[in-house]
Amino acid sequence: MNLYTSILRPLFFRLDAETAHNLAMRFLAVSPRPMLRLLFGRRVPAAPATAFGIRFPNPVGLAAGMDKCAEALPAWEALGFGFAEIGTVTAHAQPGNPKPRAFRYPARQALVNRMGFNNPGAQEVARRLSLLRASGRWPGIPIGINLGKSKITPAEEATNDYLTSLHALREFGDYFVINVSSPNTPGLRDLQEISRLSAIASLLRAEVPDKPLLIKIAPDLPEEAALEIAALAEKLGIEGLIATNTTLDHSSLPPDADQQGGLSGAPLREPSTRILRTLTQHSPLPVIASGGLMDAESAREKFEAGATLVQIYTGFVYRGPQLIREIVTDGMFAPTTSW
Numbered sequence: 001m002n003l004y005t006s007i008l009r010p011l012f013f014r015l016d017a018e019t020a021h022n023l024a025m026r027f028l029a030v031s032p033r034p035m036l037r038l039l040f041g042r043r044v045p046a047a048p049a050t051a052f053g054i055r056f057p058n059p060v061g062l063a064a065g066m067d068k069c070a071e072a073l074p075a076w077e078a079l080g081f082g083f084a085e086i087g088t089v090t091a092h093a094q095p096g097n098p099k100p101r102a103f104r105y106p107a108r109q110a111l112v113n114r115m116g117f118n119n120p121g122a123q124e125v126a127r128r129l130s131l132l133r134a135s136g137r138w139p140g141i142p143i144g145i146n147l148g149k150s151k152i153t154p155a156e157e158a159t160n161d162y163l164t165s166l167h168a169l170r171e172f173g174d175y176f177v178i179n180v181s182s183p184n185t186p187g188l189r190d191l192q193e194i195s196r197l198s199a200i201a202s203l204l205r206a207e208v209p210d211k212p213l214l215i216k217i218a219p220d221l222p223e224e225a226a227l228e229i230a231a232l233a234e235k236l237g238i239e240g241l242i243a244t245n246t247t248l249d250h251s252s253l254p255p256d257a258d259q260q261g262g263l264s265g266a267p268l269r270e271p272s273t274r275i276l277r278t279l280t281q282h283s284p285l286p287v288i289a290s291g292g293l294m295d296a297e298s299a300r301e302k303f304e305a306g307a308t309l310v311q312i313y314t315g316f317v318y319r320g321p322q323l324i325r326e327i328v329t330d331g332m333f334a335p336t337t338s339w
Contacts, residue, residue, distance in 0.1 A: 001067070001322075002320070002322055003039055003040060003041075004040065004320025004321060005319065005320060005322070006320075008230045008320070009318070009320065011165075011267075011337075012024065013104065013106070013202075014230050015078075016097065016100060017102035017103055017104050017111065017113075018100065018101065018102045018115075019102075021066075021102065025066075025071050025072055026128065026267035028070075028071070028072035028075035029071045029072045029075070029079075029278070033074055033075070033077070034078075035077035036075055036078040036079060037078050039070050039323075040079060040080075040321040041156055041321070041322070041325070042223055042281040043080065043118075044058055044060075044080030044082075044228055044324050044325050044328050045058075045325070045328055045329060046058065047082075047328045047332065048060060049082070049163065049308065049309060050213035051240065051286045051288075051308045052175065052214075052239035052240050052286060052308055052331075053212065053239075054084050054142050054174055054175065054212065055142075056082040056141070056142055056300060056309065057082045057140075057141060058080075058081075058082035058324075058328050059082055059308070059328075059332070060080075060081060060082050060299075060309075060310055060311075060312065060324050060328060061075050061081055061082055061083040061084060061144075061288070061309060061311045061312075062081050062083070062085060062311065062312065062313070062316070063254065063311035063312060063313040064085045064086065064087045064144075064146035064179070064216075064311075064313075065083060065085050065086055065087075065088070065113075065115070065292045065313055066313055066316070067084065067085060067106055068088065068118065068119050068123075069086075069119055069120055069125060069128070069130070070086045070088065070125050070128050070129055070218050073086070073129075073137075073138070073139050073143065074132075074137050074138075074139050075133060076139065076141065077140055077141045078323045079137040079324065080111035080324040080325060081141060081324060082141060082142075082309075083141050083142040083143070083174075083313065084139070084141060084142075084144070085143075085144035085145065085146050085177065086125070086142055086143065086144070086145055087119070087125075087144070087145055087146030087147065087148070087164055087177075087179070088117050088119065088146045088147065088148035088179050089119050089121075089122050089125050089145060089146065089147055089148070089169065090117050090119060090121065090122065090147075090148050090149065090150040090151075090160045090161070090165060091121065091122050091150050091153070091162075091165045092121055092123030092150040092152060092153070093119065093120045093124065093170075093314050094116070094117060094118060094119065094121070094150060094151055094152070095113060096115050096116035096118025096119075097114050097116035097118075097184065098115060099116050099287070100166075100175075101113060101114045101261070102114075102115065102263070103118065104140065104257045104317075105130070105253060105257070105265070106318075108252060108253060108266060108267060109263065109265050109266040109294055109314070109318055110252070110253070110263060110264065110265035110266055110267050110268075110314065110316070111263070111264050111265050111271075111314045111317065112250070112253070112258075112259045112260075112261040112263050112264075113184070113246070113261050113262055113264070114183075114184045114259070114261030114262070114310075115184060116151065116184045116185060116274065116288060117148050117150075117151065117182065117184070117185055122164065122165040122168035123168050125168075125169065125288050126168045126169050126172065129169070129172040130172075132197065133172070135310050142174040142175065142232075143172065143173060143174050144165075144173060144174060144175045144177055144214075145169050145172065145175075145176050146176075146177040146178070146179050147162050147165045147166060147169075147176060147177060147178060147179060147317075148179040148182060148185065148188065149161050149162065149180075149185060149191065149315075151185055151186070152192065154325060154326045155187050155190060155191065155196070157199045158191055158196070160199060161201050162178065162200055162204060163203055164203065165208060166207055166208065167174060167207070170207070170208055170211070170250070171309035172232055172240075173211065174211070175211060175212040175213070175214060175223070175239070175240075176204070176208065176211060176212070176213050176214070177213075177214045177215070177216050177242060178197075178200060178201060178204060178213065178214070178215045178216065179216045179245070180192050180197060180200070180215070180216070180217075180262065181217050181218035181244070181245035182245055182246070182262065183218070183245070183246060183248050183261070183262045184261060184262060188301055189218055189314055192218065192221065192225070192229065193216065194228050194232055195227070197215070197229065197232060197237070198232055201213070201215065201232065201233070201236050201238055202236055205236050205237055205238065212240065213238050213239060213292065214238065214239060214240040214241060214288070215229060215233055215238055215239065215241055215242070215292075216241070216242035216243075216244070216245055217229055217241060217242070217243060217244055217245065217246050217275065218244055218247070219243070219245065219246075219247045219249075219268060219271040219272045219274075219275050219291060220247055220248055220271070223278050226243075226275055226278055226279060227279070227282055227283070229241070229264055229277065230283035230285060231283070233283075233285055234283060234284070234285055237253065238285070239285070239286070240285050240287065240288065240308075241279055241285055241286075241287045241288070242287070242288045242290055243272060243275045243276040243279055243287050243288070243290065243291070243312070244251050244268070244271070244272040244275050244276070244290060245262065245290075245291075245304050246261075246262025246268065247264075247266045247271055247272075247291075248262065248263070249263065249264065249267075249271065250263055252267035253267070259330040261278055264291065264292075264313060264314040265294065265314035265315070266292055266298075266320070267292070268292040268314075269291065269292025269294070269298050270292070270293040271291070272289065272290065272291025272292055273291075273292070273301055273302065273305050274290075275278060275306060276289050276305045276306065277278065277305040279306075280305060280306025280307070285289045285310075286308035286312055287306065287307055287308060288307065288308065288309045288310065289302035289303075289305070289307035289309070289310045290310065290311040290312075290313070292313070292315075293312045293315045293323075293327070294314070294315040294318065294319065294323075295315075295319070295323070295326065295328075295331070296327055296330035296331035297331070298315075298331075299326075299327040299331030299332070300331050300332070303331070303332055310327065312324070312327075
């Protein structure tokens, strides 16, 4: 019996999406690793991958947005993830957008969220990470930190905002992500414009020359814009890209139930793979695929399109830890590439 899909998911889905998320995070935060392994089955088989100089136990990671505040890092390793990305973290603490702000569409295997980077701020996240490290419970998998712009910070001051977060968190991340692609912070996607992105990425690159820096892009970009970002990343020595964030294309949802926000899950599979394939065909940079990974087949599609690593979020909500094992066991197209 699959504990998650048989028992836990039906219980969680009786609650609104954000309440269920918060409850799950609290459970994972306090659960010992041996108990999680006992509850959710055997260990995920080893499938080592190397990207941007980091060795990963397997190529399946937790996408940003699930563990925004670094509450449950030891749990992700226990569940079988090969890496985990926390955040999005901003320089200033912020409550995010008004509730309700997360919505499920089970018939479409989709989610819509307009969370708005709710997090306690970079300094508080750094404090939590410091305490975790001091406790001896730091996970044995790579940890990425996803950085975003604070809502109160004007676009012209975005570079210093990102830099403030990086200063606070630089000692804790194995890699860092410049998030300029969430649709839920006004004006954030405008930072994908090349001159603005260049200013941010150049300064952050200079600040952490010894750690990998990645850029996360939107699935709604024209091909030319995606390739401009890839060319800029290569020029600046950025180590990789993440394709993609959530989409603003809600054409797959019933109009009478649609909600404003970024759409993830099964409907994101095709547009995210399109961007992924464009990037891998024209750029030498390794790409982490994120978007629409719901089963082994969709994972194979990402690896066939050139992904070096993959990340899951909505698939994890619908399928639970079993999805990690399924991807590693049946969803890998070929041995992962070292970069």
